[in-house]
Amino acid sequence: MLREALLVARKDLRVEWRSKVTIGHVAPLALLVLVVFAFAFDANAGLLEFGAGGLYWVAVLFGGTLLIQRAFDVETEDGNFDAFRMSAIGAPSLFLGKSLGVFIQVVFLELILGPGVVLLYNVRIDDWVLLLASALGGTLAFSVCGVLCGVMAAGLRVRATLLPLLLVPVLAPVLLAGSRAFETAFGLRAEAGWTWASLMFVIAAVHTAVGVRAFGFLLEEG
Amino acid sequence: MSSVVDFHNVVAVAGGFPVLAGLDIEITKGEIVQLRGSNGAGKTSFLRVCAGLIPISDGDANVLGFDLRDDRRSPRRYIGLLGHDNHLYTDLWVREHMEFRAAATGAEAGDADAALRRLGVTDRLWSVPIERLSAGQRRRVSIASMLVGRPQLWLLDEPHAALDHEGRELLDEILLDAASSGATVVFASHERDLSTSIASRVVTLRGGRLSEDSGVA
Numbered sequence: 001m002l003r004e005a006l007l008v009a010r011k012d013l014r015v016e017w018r019s020k021v022t023i024g025h026v027a028p029l030a031l032l033v034l035v036v037f038a039f040a041f042d043a044n045a046g047l048l049e050f051g052a053g054g055l056y057w058v059a060v061l062f063g064g065t066l067l068i069q070r071a072f073d074v075e076t077e078d079g080n081f082d083a084f085r086m087s088a089i090g091a092p093s094l095f096l097g098k099s100l101g102v103f104i105q106v107v108f109l110e111l112i113l114g115p116g117v118v119l120l121y122n123v124r125i126d127d128w129v130l131l132l133a134s135a136l137g138g139t140l141a142f143s144v145c146g147v148l149c150g151v152m153a154a155g156l157r158v159r160a161t162l163l164p165l166l167l168v169p170v171l172a173p174v175l176l177a178g179s180r181a182f183e184t185a186f187g188l189r190a191e192a193g194w195t196w197a198s199l200m201f202v203i204a205a206v207h208t209a210v211g212v213r214a215f216g217f218l219l220e221e222g
Numbered sequence: 223m224s225s226v227v228d229f230h231n232v233v234a235v236a237g238g239f240p241v242l243a244g245l246d247i248e249i250t251k252g253e254i255v256q257l258r259g260s261n262g263a264g265k266t267s268f269l270r271v272c273a274g275l276i277p278i279s280d281g282d283a284n285v286l287g288f289d290l291r292d293d294r295r296s297p298r299r300y301i302g303l304l305g306h307d308n309h310l311y312t313d314l315w316v317r318e319h320m321e322f323r324a325a326a327t328g329a330e331a332g333d334a335d336a337a338l339r340r341l342g343v344t345d346r347l348w349s350v351p352i353e354r355l356s357a358g359q360r361r362r363v364s365i366a367s368m369l370v371g372r373p374q375l376w377l378l379d380e381p382h383a384a385l386d387h388e389g390r391e392l393l394d395e396i397l398l399d400a401a402s403s404g405a406t407v408v409f410a411s412h413e414r415d416l417s418t419s420i421a422s423r424v425v426t427l428r429g430g431r432l433s434e435d436s437g438v439a
Contacts, residue, residue, distance in 0.1 A: 014314060080307075
């Protein structure tokens with residue numbers, strides 16, 4: 001299963017490497033979202049700093065949704081969805097491979113957005129370990145939830161508009177937990193940030209288990 | 223002769239429309255069957271039902287020994303499907319695409335190279351993005367993708383489309399070789415002259431049912 005999952009992830013990353021969609025389009029767009037927020041809240045620097053965690057995750061959601069859309073667009077263009085369904089690769093491996101491919105691309109996106117938040121919103125990082133753990137948990141949860149929603153929308157003509165509609169409610173707890181954990185990591189909130197970080201890992205684990213079992217069914221019904 | 227496709231009174235519905243309306247057909251190992259029929263007769267749907275992509279609503283359908291009512295996924299690993307589209311990752315280079323397809327079917331990278339050469343896709347095209355290829359070259363890569371998986375059942379929808387004369391002859395040769403080595407080929411084609419030459423049997427569909435059957439040659 002792992003070999004097949006790596007094969008799928010490598011293919012997806014190679015498609016991305018050739019098309020340069022993440023580097024050329026998605027990352028600049030997500031960065032622009034941060035810049036727009038910086039201008040919008042410019043008059044209230046305190047508010048901007050306090051909301052930095054939430055704004056970061058909103059930018060990740062915005063860019064990440066485009067990445068998930070793209071991850072399934074390559075499987076649907078040129079009739080590829082049939083080939084995807086006909087593939088000899090097992091459905092759990094397809095799920096894990098797609099999730100890994102999305103995860104790596106979202107990590108790349110966050111490596112650009114992270115410094116952007118620090119520079120534009122003037123935040124100070126008090127707890128690096130919590131920050132990195134939260135980012136990891138949130139990205140894992142985002143990737144697996146996104147791939148699950150992505151396959152549900154993939155076979156439909158309205159997939160471009162349906163995907164965000166499916167994704168945002170599913171990811172709302174991740175956005176909330178990520179924002180709270182980041183606020184603690186930034187020293188803005190005394191709450192137990194690790195509880196929120198742990199919640200994201202739990203969400204990621206639950207959705208991974210669901211995805212491994214249900215991806216085949218969703219692929220057939222998509 | 224063992225049965226590869228065995229349909230009895232099969233009904234299949236897609237998008238609320240009955241695409242197969244009580245189809246009876248049996249196809250045995252090694253046959254090359256040409257499907258004919260006017261637009262909307264059910265040719266493409268028949269191929270997709272055989273591939274397990276459209277579920278059956280009624281009747282009995284067995285493909286390669288698998289009962290499609292119980293399991294539509296398992297036979298797919300033994301099936302090669304070429305639809306109207308080419309099923310290619312157009313951002314990838316030709317060789318990258320083929321390497322993925324080969325690895326996904328458990329074949330070696332060398333098998334991918336051999337399949338490309340067999341289809342006349344020369345080395346100079348291997349490092350070219352698929353999106354830059356002509357329609358005919360894409361079709362050849364698509365057929366090579368199928369070939370590398372060594373399917374037991376070939377399902378092809380208008381496979382000669384976009385191919386030049388040489389490409390069509392090459393494809394016919396490949397299908398004949400596949401059949402002689404024990405695979406079964408079912409293809410939908412409107413082109414009587416070219417494709418009839420290799421078909422061992424011609425089946426005509428009408429309204430999702432069998433209309434005419436030339437029988438096994």
